[in-house]
Amino acid sequence: xxxxxxxxxxxxxxxxGGARTCLxxxxxxxxxxxxxxxxxxxxxLERSKKEYLxxxxxxxxxxxxxxxxxxxxxxxxxxxxxxxxxxxxEGKAYRKExxxxxxxxxxxxxxxxxxxxxxxxxxxxxxxxxxxxxxNSPAYNFCCVIDDALMRVNRVIRGEDHISNTPKQxxxxxxxxxEVPQFAHLPLILSPQGGRLSKRFxxxxxxxxxxxGYLSEAIINxxxxxxxxxxxxxxxxxxxxAKNIFxxxxxxxxxxxxxxxxxxxxxxxxIRTKNIQELAKISKSYLGxxxxxxxxxxxxxxxxxxxxxxxxxxxxxxxDSMKFCFYDDFEYKEETKTILDNDLSDKINILIENLNNVNxxxxxxxxxxxxxxxxxxxxxxxxxxxxxxxxxxxxxxxPGLFETMEILGKEKVLNRLRxxxxxxxxxxx
RNA sequence: GACCCCAUCGUCUAGCCUGGUCUAGGACAUCGCCCUUUCACGGCGACGGCGCCGGUUCAAAUCCGGCUGGGGUCGCCA
Numbered sequence: 001x002x003x004x005x006x007x008x009x010x011x012x013x014x015x016x017g018g019a020r021t022c023l024x025x026x027x028x029x030x031x032x033x034x035x036x037x038x039x040x041x042x043x044x045l046e047r048s049k050k051e052y053l054x055x056x057x058x059x060x061x062x063x064x065x066x067x068x069x070x071x072x073x074x075x076x077x078x079x080x081x082x083x084x085x086x087x088x089x090e091g092k093a094y095r096k097e098x099x100x101x102x103x104x105x106x107x108x109x110x111x112x113x114x115x116x117x118x119x120x121x122x123x124x125x126x127x128x129x130x131x132x133x134x135x136n137s138p139a140y141n142f143c144c145v146i147d148d149a150l151m152r153v154n155r156v157i158r159g160e161d162h163i164s165n166t167p168k169q170x171x172x173x174x175x176x177x178x179e180v181p182q183f184a185h186l187p188l189i190l191s192p193q194g195g196r197l198s199k200r201f202x203x204x205x206x207x208x209x210x211x212x213g214y215l216s217e218a219i220i221n222x223x224x225x226x227x228x229x230x231x232x233x234x235x236x237x238x239x240x241x242a243k244n245i246f247x248x249x250x251x252x253x254x255x256x257x258x259x260x261x262x263x264x265x266x267x268x269x270x271i272r273t274k275n276i277q278e279l280a281k282i283s284k285s286y287l288g289x290x291x292x293x294x295x296x297x298x299x300x301x302x303x304x305x306x307x308x309x310x311x312x313x314x315x316x317x318x319x320d321s322m323k324f325c326f327y328d329d330f331e332y333k334e335e336t337k338t339i340l341d342n343d344l345s346d347k348i349n350i351l352i353e354n355l356n357n358v359n360x361x362x363x364x365x366x367x368x369x370x371x372x373x374x375x376x377x378x379x380x381x382x383x384x385x386x387x388x389x390x391x392x393x394x395x396x397x398x399p400g401l402f403e404t405m406e407i408l409g410k411e412k413v414l415n416r417l418r419x420x421x422x423x424x425x426x427x428x429x
Numbered sequence: 430g431a432c433c434c435c436a437u438c439g440u441c442u443a444g445c446c447u448g449g450u451c452u453a454g455g456a457c458a459u460c461g462c463c464c465u466u467u468c469a470c471g472g473c474g475a476c477g478g479c480g481c482c483g484g485u486u487c488a489a490a491u492c493c494g495g496c497u498g499g500g501g502u503c504g505c506c507a
């Protein structure tokens with residue numbers, strides 16, 4: 001039985017690096033049919049916080065991954081102490097300065113990494129390693145080895161930053177009489193400046209990405225493309241598609257720079273493939289309780305979402321851009337100044353009159369009347385289009401004008417056009 | 430500094446293992462053009478890369494060595 005694990009420490013939130021390590025473990029497990037366990041490395045009682053733990057578990061689930069077993073190291077201190085005693089009795093460890101040290105002899109260590117092939121350490125900087133700290137809590141490398149052995153984790157898939165821990169751990173496996181697992185060290189995710197992700201760039205928690213309007217499918221899709229490629233020039237693929245073709249041997253050795261641009265593109269792509277019901281549902285969680293006026297019904301809301309589906313990158317873009325669909329009191333944006341400077345009251349008044357005569361206020365009829373009006377007063381359609389859009393939306397750009405008009409309805413359209421005429425008349429603002 | 434990892438367009442990558450089919454393919458970004466009432470979507474196109482030196486070979490992005498460059502680790506943190 002093969003087992004893999006993801007072992008986060010609840011001393012911080014789950015960020016993209018951790019999420020990617022979790023993802024590759026999950027993909028490996030679901031591809032090979034082995035067990036995927038979650039082990040919470042909370043031996044640092046001081047720094048471990050429930051708040052972080054909650055976020056980690058919530059984010060993993062939100063991203064669409066599920067685990068088969070979960071363990072907490074803080075509940076296993078007794079086990080680690082027993083093994084420390086055993087090593088002391090065998091003369092492989094000793095007490096010093098209130099702590100317990102594991103000692104080892106110089107030895108060339110060879111790792112046969114699933115991703116990198118052979119890694120050879122000819123020497124190690126130290127000849128001993130703390131396994132029980134003087135405050136009596138067990139140390140990382142020790143717990144890690146004991147747990148992986150006891151939990152029968154025989155494929156250790158983790159970040160490249162752990163390569164230098166590996167020889168020490170191998171020595172411990174041997175000292176403890178355990179079988180050494182196979183290792184796979186994943187490349188790191190780098191910031192655009194090179195080097196690690198920082199608080200300033202990218203070391204953002206998954207929860208924050210969610211709050212920024214990213215869809216879980218998009219984050220997962222982006223992360224799997226960082227260091228792995230499904231081949232056949234495929235870019236957009238789901239977790240379940242990926243799990244069918246994932247192979248740890250295809251993972252790259254090179255660190256990858258995290259690109260917000262590409263994440264944005266993928267996010268937009270997923271938004272475009274969502275159906276309206278789904279999108280409407282998701283969007284509500286970004287809007288806040290009091291965003292929608294009470295008169296808005298499902299049908300209207302869905303129509304509005306459909307209007308913006310093609311043009312948003314993140315879910316958070318929605319609130320601002322669709323505001324004019326729910327409220328009348330918007331202001332004309334600064335960007336519309338050049339359009340507003342051109343007083344077309346006479347022409348717009350004719351348009352108002354003509355539109356008022358449209359009985360069936362549907363896109364096709366509106367457009368026909370609109371074009372006819374332009375022709376009658378001998379102007380290009382765009383001459384009327386731009387100010388009309390400003391009148392209806394307050395912006396220079398937005399969704400198709402005629403569908404927007406249909407959705408807003410005759411009354412709102414006419415009122416807003418009249419408001420613009422008043423503005424030109426100097427009665428407003 | 431010591432130990433270790435890595436090296437294809439600005440970025441993510443395909444190709445490398447099993448040298449020739451690679452005048453190196455795709456995607457993001459950028460820039461054009463088209464579609465069009467604007468924006469977006471979509472379509473088309475452009476720009477742009479095998480870090481360097483040497484070796485092996487009839488032939489090297491692909492194999493070997495060195496150099497350079499980038500990264501990681503060196504906590505009684507995990």
